[in-house]
Amino acid sequence: MFDIHEELKKLPDKPGVYIMKDAGGMVIYVGKAVVLKNRVRQYFHQSANHPPKVQAMVSKISEFEYIVTDSEVEALMLECNLIKKYRPKYNILLKDDKNYPYIKVTMNEEYPRILKTRRVERDGAKYFGPYSSNLAVNDTIDTLNKLFPVKTCGKRLPKDIGKARPCLNYYMKQCLAPCQGEVNKEEYHEMMKKICSFLGGQYEEILNDLKTQMADASEQLEFEKAAQLRNKISSIAQLSEKQKVLSADGQDRDIIGFSGDASDLCIQIFFVRNGRVIGREHYIFEGEGNEDTGYSLSTFIKQFYNKVQHIPSEIVIQQEIEDGETISQWLSGKRGNKVKLRVPVRGELVRLVKMVSQNADISLKLYKDRLKREDNPHKEGINQLKKVLELENAPRRIEAYDISNTGSSEIVASMVVFIDGKPARQEYRKFKIKSIEQQNDYASMQETLYRRFLRAKKEKDENTQNPKFSELPDLILVDGGTAHVNAAQQVADEFEYGMLIAGMAKDSRHRTKSLIHRGEEYELSSNMPLLRLITEIQDETHRVAVEYNRRLRAKRYTHSELDDINGIGEARKKALLKHFKSLAAVKKADIHKLQEVEGINEKVAAQIYNFFRKA
Structure with a gap:
């Protein structure tokens, strides 16, 4: 039995990271401390x-762990990685993980080129950004x-010089055709330097030159x-109009401001490069409006x-933060040279x-207006669902399932979760059907639910930390009619789960038409x-x-084990997969069966045959 008060006495007088867990062993919060003993004890005073x-978080803490580090910077790095790993409920979490272009x-x-990338590497190339969208980069x-x-x-020069005729761009005067070896390398590099100056926002020299010409x-x-x-x-x-000039010093910096109300917080960031705004983003943090804005x-x-690829030399923020010096050291290590966190008190x-900050306020108000317009649009729908299905309580967690396949290949299933009438995308799951090789929606649905319920039972029996399937639904919806519902109900009955299962039926135009439940159609x-x-x-x-089916198909047609066999090109690979419907069937076929495929000789x-049976 974990005794919190006894464990508090054992906390060391050192920097580190602490991990709070609830009664089920799930990580609900991760934090760092300069002195673990002092910081963790504060929660329980x-x-x-x-x-x-x-x-609310403290009321759910049943136990905690801690990891001692050599410095506060190491603690900060570990904290970031653990938050990314566990995504604890009570930590502030960014809802997107995109890499900026x-x-x-x-x-x-x-002979340099201009490319779009999402990775910044120390390879001698020059990088400009980040941009807020692909459209801006394009x-x-x-x-x-x-x-x-x-x-x-993508020709590799000078290796490929003279190996082919120049492309259409050369004749359209949109390329100097260095592939023909007639371009002076030094002159080409001078042109690329002008491009770098252009990307750095130095337009005047180029404009004056073009006006003269x-x-x-x-x-x-x-x-x-x-x-x-x-x-x-x-x-x-x-x-130039799109990239507004913000400062005359031409420095790279990010500027971060915020605006909050009684419930929510919006943080806005402007990306300024060479004194010009090249992009901006804002993030809404629900329920954080009345929290400590510095934290x-x-x-x-x-x-x-x-998670970002490039860190500027200066980050300007709206107010002081408690661990600003530690964060500055950490960012400097990531960048490779000094990064300054700055809270301005005067001047530009x-x-x-x-x-x-004003832009953050505008973004927050727009978010609030959108919420007001929506006003939980499915609240009444949930109440109607309770009434139609004759449930004692409105279903909080609804799981819905669908099967997708291409003929008899890439049979997959989706599990989508709605909580309180809203999609809970972090709860979505996908299944690749394993037990059958031919199209059978009923058997596919049964396998999917069986695996889902089996995982739930296993997680509960083993008291799994960070379970993914343990929370059972109040209602299951399957895409289909009475036969689909009956197939799904057999699996639920096998596990002795009493939740109701209903079907979502469509009309001849593939539009949602009715609900199937207890043998009746509504x-x-x-x-x-x-x-x-x-x-x-x-x-x-x-x-x-x-989407999952398409992704698997794309993967299958881009590369498979068939690509590793001598004499098998794209045409023969497609013919084999079309004939046998799956790679597994190709592997099982004998030589005579394989010869039945068009283009496959003895x-x-x-x-x-020998490739798939080699030792």
């Missing part, structure tokens, strides 16, 4: 004036390709050339910069932080709140299943 969220100029190559690269005749192909062309009566130069000038002007800001910075940066056309709810659940379940059939 009767006189502590904790915010409501912390009070960058523009890469391969100055480490003899627009910028398109503009550069109009302005400069730069190489866009346009004037000369007009004087020489070369009106077509002058028009082309005019279009280039217009492209630069449009790009929220610190947590955001740690999570955000733990104060104005910029205020502007970012038409939804006269119950709009319930129809909207079931339609969203059914569509979401179908979407997840189909020699190739023997190669395939």
